[in-house]
Amino acid sequence: MNKFERLRLFLSSIQEPSYRFDQIIGSIFLKKEADFESMFFLSKELRSKLKQEFTPFLAVSRVGEKVSSQGEKVLFSLFDSEKIESVKMIYRDWQSFCLSSQVGCLTNCLFCATGKMGFKRNLTTDEIVDQLLYFHLKGEEIDTISFMGMGEPLANPNFFEALGVLTASQFFNISQRKINISTVGFLPTLKQLINDFPSINVALSLNNPFPQERQRLMPIEKRFPLKKVLPILTYHARKNRRKIFLAYILFSGVNDAPRHIQGLSGLIRDQGEAAYLYHVNLIDYHPVAGCSLTASGRKKMTWFKSQLEKQGIKTTIRRSLGLSFQGACGQLRT
Ligand code: SF4
Numbered sequence: 001m002n003k004f005e006r007l008r009l010f011l012s013s014i015q016e017p018s019y020r021f022d023q024i025i026g027s028i029f030l031k032k033e034a035d036f037e038s039m040f041f042l043s044k045e046l047r048s049k050l051k052q053e054f055t056p057f058l059a060v061s062r063v064g065e066k067v068s069s070q071g072e073k074v075l076f077s078l079f080d081s082e083k084i085e086s087v088k089m090i091y092r093d094w095q096s097f098c099l100s101s102q103v104g105c106l107t108n109c110l111f112c113a114t115g116k117m118g119f120k121r122n123l124t125t126d127e128i129v130d131q132l133l134y135f136h137l138k139g140e141e142i143d144t145i146s147f148m149g150m151g152e153p154l155a156n157p158n159f160f161e162a163l164g165v166l167t168a169s170q171f172f173n174i175s176q177r178k179i180n181i182s183t184v185g186f187l188p189t190l191k192q193l194i195n196d197f198p199s200i201n202v203a204l205s206l207n208n209p210f211p212q213e214r215q216r217l218m219p220i221e222k223r224f225p226l227k228k229v230l231p232i233l234t235y236h237a238r239k240n241r242r243k244i245f246l247a248y249i250l251f252s253g254v255n256d257a258p259r260h261i262q263g264l265s266g267l268i269r270d271q272g273e274a275a276y277l278y279h280v281n282l283i284d285y286h287p288v289a290g291c292s293l294t295a296s297g298r299k300k301m302t303w304f305k306s307q308l309e310k311q312g313i314k315t316t317i318r319r320s321l322g323l324s325f326q327g328a329c330g331q332l333r334t
Contacts, residue, residue: 002125002165003054010053016046024050025170034058034137058134059126060084071095074134078103078127082120084150086131094143099131101159102151107184107220109205111249113288114150123151128162132172142172146180148203154186154193163197176200182247184220185229194236203245203281204233208255209263217254230271237277244274249283250296256304265311280308280315 001009008021023041028034034057036042036050063083064075071089078084087098105112106119136142145166147153166172166179176199183190184205193200206226208214215221233244248264250256268278282305285295296304301317308315 002129002161003057003059004165004171007050007054010050014046014049020046022170028133029136029171029173032137032139034133058130058137059124060130060134062134074131076131076134078123084123084127084131086134086149088135088140095141096144096146097132097135097140097142098146098149099128100149100151101128101147101153101156105151106155107152107218109184109218109220111207111217111251111285111288111291111293116288116290117150122156122158125158125161125165128156128158129165129172132166136172142174144178144180145174146182148180148182152184152186153181154183154189157189160189160192160196163200167197180245184218185224185226185233186220187224187228187232190229190232194232194240198236198240199242201242201245202233202236203247204229206246206248206264207251209260209267213255217251226267230267234271234274237271237274242277244278246278246280247283248280249285250301250304251285251293252296252300254293256296256300258307261304261307261311265308265313268313276314278313280313281318282315283318 004025007024011020011024012018020042024039027039027041033039036047036054036057039047042050060076060078062074063077066073069090071087073085073087076084076086082103084100084103086100089096089098100123102122103120104117105114108115108118132142132145147159153159163179166174167176176197179197180201180203181193182203182205193202205218206214207217209226211221211226214226236242237244246264246268248255264280268275268280271278282301284298284301285293287294305315305317
């Protein structure tokens with residue numbers, strides 16, 4: 001049960017009127033004030049009861065940060081001393097927050113620092129939500145959020161409850177259209193995500209159009225093959241009119257040859273009338289200790305983009321805002 005539900009139940013257990021909950025939630029989400037001591041619309045007695053019952057209020061506590069002109073990476077400690085990271089990325093006129101969903105990750109992608117940590121545990125709903133609540137209470141404007149931090153979000157059952165809190169009008173009230181979920185194509189819950197949150201953006205971590213080669217980079221291909229994942233994404237694109245993003249990290253000599261361009265554009269064309277909703281995001285690779293893969297480099301990336309575009313594929317080179325503090329995609333670690 002998340003802390004807002006616990007708060008509601010606690011207030012009812014001490015016979016407080018139901019509008020009390022709304023007042024407190026209004027203070028947290030409209031005034032960005034979560035310190036019960038400062039909620040003077042409550043009696044002194046109630047303030048002290050709430051403080052006793054809900055301290056610490058956040059399930060994550062900041063233990064470190066790296067700040068650059070591109071944003072901020074925050075290291076959080078959890079109740080069991082595990083650590084996770086979240087990143088604020090500053091664009092020209094908006095801010096985006098990249099959140100974690102697990103401690104470590106079980107999918108073990110060859111190129112990923114988080115994958116090398118192994119899987120420790122799922123984050124609780126509060127631990128997911130409070131990464132954002134931390135920034136909200138600091139007064140930050142939240143324009144978009146993405147789950148591209150540590151972990152595979154769809155493998156964590158608490159993730160769906162957290163999405164509920166993030167999108168609920170009474171709480172964060174973030175439009176589904178402003179939420180981006182990055183997944184390896186976790187089949188058991190991918191359909192649930194699309195059905196429960198039909199306007200959400202999904203980015204598939206693709207990295208190679210050929211199943212056998214993809215499996216070498218991402219062993220999860222064996223369990224959740226592209227041939228089963230893509231029809232679900234195409235269904236999302238057609239039914240909900242949502243773009244599907246294919247994340248493609250370019251590795252030198254591994255997935256950056258002309259045949260990969262042909263394979264990738266063929267894969268997209270195979271999606272029929274939904275093909276125009278597919279969009280490739282090319283991502284620069286930042287080396288990870290213990291991994292021999294190297295980046296293709298900027299020149300190759302520009303060439304790869306132009307070749308895809310010649311095939312009619314919409315392609316963007318993603319700015320690696322996290323570079324200066326190692327918070328780029330697949331680079332979060334403790
Ligand atoms: S890239 Fe994502 S899914 Fe793969 S190991 Fe890293 S965190 Fe997990």
